[in-house]
Amino acid sequence: MFILKLLLKNVFRHKLRTSLTLVGLVVAICAFGLLRTIVGAWYAGVEGSSSTRLVTRSAISLTFALPLNYGQRLKAVEGVSGISWSNWFGGVYITERNFFPQFAVEPSSYLALYPEYRLKDAERLAFLRDRQGIIVGRKLANKYGWAVGDQIPLRGTIYPGTWTFNLRGIWDGAEAKTDENHMLMHWAYLNETIRKLYPKRADAVGVYILGINDPQNAALISQRVDALFKNSLAETLTETESAFQLSFVSMSETILVAINAVSLIIVVIIMAVMANTMTMTARERLAEYATLKALGFPPAFVVRLLFGESLLIALIGGGIGLALTLPLAAGFASAVGSLFPSFRVTGLTMALQLLAALIVGVVAAAWPAWKMSRIDIVQGLRHVA
Template sequence: MFLLKLLLKNAFRHKLRTLLTLVGLVVAVSAFGLLQTIVDAWYAGVEGSSSTRLVSRSSISLTFPLPLNYAQRIKAVEGVSSVSWANWFGGVYVTERNFFPQFGVEPASYLSLYPEYRLKDEERLAFIRDRQGCIVGRKLANKFGWKVGDQIPLRGTIYPGTWTFTLRGIWDGAEAKTDESQLLFHWALLNETLRKKYPGRADFVGVYVLGINEPQNAALVSQRVDALFKNSLAETLTETESAFQLSFVSMSEAILVAVRAVSFIIIVIIMAVMANTMTMTARERLAEYATLKALGFPPGFVVKLLFGESLLIALLGGIAGLLLTLPMAAGFASAAGTLFPVFQVSALTQGLQLGAALVVGTVAAAWPAWKMSRIDIVSGLRA
């Protein structure tokens, strides 16, 4: 208790300098946490993927569709328990700024493959029965103030025209990492319209979603599916859902590396600032430390004082920065809208923030503590 009181008095002996150092620590730790959370948000889709789902797409590019008649052939492949499909729509709600994913799906089979979408039974049934109906995630519904029964008009970009859907249900994610920012509607409605207006574009789907019972056989089942359509006009590339999600993340890998680098550079900068503060502190108290040694205190006591003071300041700044990160992340998520389906400060990020603060405090005190533990008593008193 005595040592703690002594550390508090020493830490706040120069209140302005300590306050400025704390402000720098708070800014650095909170910025570090926010940048790490942004990176985590990019990988949220990968972490939220299921090991019991595979995705089969065109081997050329995701923009090339696959024939609808592949569904029955895929379902007959050994190891495949169920098959559904989805088609990217790309509509605009009111303005281009209101971006969110929209997919035309086969309702019954698709929802059975995504049990993490918690939908009321009556809403699920209403969606399946209504060809004009749609369902959305809770996050998306809250953003636009939608409620069951509302009419949602989307202006088509890939598929021209205005498409109006009736909201039949709102799902909640089973976990925090479950995506709640999508809109799902009947693929059959899209296909019927294409068959009337653009017959050549009908009876095609974007991707097939495959359910498997044994995740350890995912690679083998993928090979079987791709072998089935080898040398055909529309060859497939089948992979796990996590690998499919990673293919999108890899497109922005350079940006993510840059964001991570900036987050660590911030910590290094504040480490240099903190080291300068502790060096100034040690230099000002040279005579005090020499007096302590003259009174019989061992060099280790001086080291404890410097390390304790540095770690105390770093810990206070780290905790304050961590607490500030939470409202910052909430504000950023609100401003980003549906750009990041899942945006939350993870326990790992919070641990990294505190760890970074403690590393800053330890490294900053290392050099001045070593110097002060070796000072000559006479030279110190003379100073």
């Protein structure tokens, strides 16, 4: 208890310097945590993917569609337990700023492959019966204040015209990482309209989703699927759902590397600031440390004082920074809307924030502690602070 009181008194002996150091540490820990959360949110789609689902798309590019008649042949592939399909709709809700993913799907088979979408039975049935029906995730509904029964107008970009849909259900994710920020509609309704307006674009599928029972056979089943359509007019590329999601993340890999680098640089900068603070502190108290040694206190006691003071500052700043990260992350998530499927500060991120603060505290005190443990008592007593 005596040591703690002594440390607290020493820490706030120079209130302005300590306060400025704490502010810098808080900002650094907050920024580190927020940047780590952004990187984690970028990979949320990968983490939320299932090992029992494969995605089959055009081998050329996602912008090239696959024929609808591929579905029957895919069902016959050994190892495939179920199939569904989807098209990217790309509509605009009121203004271009209101971006969120929209997929036209085959409802019954699609929902069977995505059991993590928890939908009430009555809402599921209403969606299946209404060709103009849609369902959305809870976060998306909350963002725009939608309720079951609302009519949602979308202005088509890929498929021109104004499309009006009936909101028939709102799903909740089975886990925190489950995406609740997108919309599902009927592929058949979209296809019927396209057949009337643009017959050549009808009966086309953006991607097929394949259900498999044994994730260990994912590579083998993927090879079987792609071999089935080899040398056809529309060759396929089949991969696990996580690999499919990673293909999108890889497009921004350079940005993610830069964000990770910045988060580490921030910690290094505050480490240098903290080390300077502790060095100034040790220099000012040179005579005090020499007096302690003259009274018989061992060098280890001086070392413990400096490390204790540095760690106390680091823990206070790290704790405040950690506490502020949560509301900052919530505000950031609200600002970016549905850009990230899931945006939350994980336990790992919080642990890394505290670890970073402790490392800063230890490293900052290492040099001055070593110097003070080796001071000459006579020279120290002559020192004028």
